[in-house]
Amino acid sequence: MEIKDLIESGSLELYVLGALPENEARQIDNLRLVNTEVNDEIMRIEDAMISFAAQQAQKPDAALKNKIAAQLTFAEDEQTQPQQKATPAPETIMVTMVPSFYRYGIAASILLAVALGVSTFYYYSKYTDANQSLLAMRSEQNVMANQVKYQQQETDKVKNQLAVVSNPTNKAVVLKGLPIAPQAQAVVYWNNETGQAYINAANLPQIASNQQYQLWAIVDGKPVDMGVLDKDSTFGVMKDVKGAVAFAITLEPLGGRPTPTLEKMYVLGNV
């Protein structure tokens, strides 16, 4: 049922008058807790019924107030009255029937049970807290470990590059841009004794994802494949080559080709 329909239905009036069946009244009890529109309407109906009752108000016999007060127990009375005169609560009756040493025993057990309950709860919350902190610290530790690992890898890379670049037996061959890309440049570090070769290709134009640069050596007047350049890194280890007189880089389909596409040669350098 729509809220508006419920409000218009007259059920809320019956609710305030206590004329609804129990199950329907409980539904409205729950509904008014979550729906302010319903709750406001109920309050307004209550206001009307309160005013209605007030309209019928009549002062009762003046003597009634004291008569009623005499039948009630007040907190103030309980405090001032001696203990024996106070109306005994059911619990007190039970306890007074038990011999006193048992009473202390029972009291002690109850205290102990309560204390145990409280401390269990206390330590359990402590335990939960600690557990959560531990988990948080562990994940933090993982993040830091990964960072350290990454830094280590980066450092190793730089060290390797530096070793290659600063090795006097390595020859740095500068590859210069050709008309297709005049600004392009790359450097091949090559050990002509061992044949080991490295590429620094920081200054090559951006290429599409389905393309890849490929390094070639010119040996005996023929191009020799030295492998494709890593797309994610500007410095790389290439295939060994001996007897090279020049190096060149061409643009090829992803994965490279067995022979260079000469019209797509970007840079070239003589040894």
Add this chain to the structure above:
Amino acid sequence: MEQPVKYTEELLYTELKAKSKKAFEYLYDNYSPALYGVLFNIIKNEEASNDALQEVFVKIWNSFESYDPARARLYTWMINIARNHAIDKLRSKAVKTDRNLKNDKEYAAQANPAVMLFTDGIGLQKLIDELDNEQREIIEILYFKGYTQTEAAEELNIPLGTVKSRVRLAVNKLRKHFL
């Protein structure tokens, strides 16, 4: 008598639960005329209403534990206790004097609802004039006699939906009156 403190309903409730005598004084001074009025309008006998007021206050005093502020305001809760108490009294009296519920209702139906409903006062008279007979009847039967919706439908021989729409109209008129 000491000047009573002004309580909000919430504070009053807290104090009443703690069985404070000051709170009782406040409760009695502020609510007893309304409660007595409700009792008298249903029981229609001064002595019986005096007894009922005492019983209702003792009942209220001992039932604060069961009062749920989320379900009704304190005022409404107490008025409902008074209403139900008065209605129970009437019904048990009806049983004692061998008048069953049906007879009691016949008796009520014969009487002029306007006279049944309201004792005196110009404000009340104005209020009666604003309700039509059907609306007076439904207030009489639900408010003063404490019938459930099903009992009301049977008694008046009208569908449940009509009970609902009539009570809605009647309470709306009361609301407008008290606006």
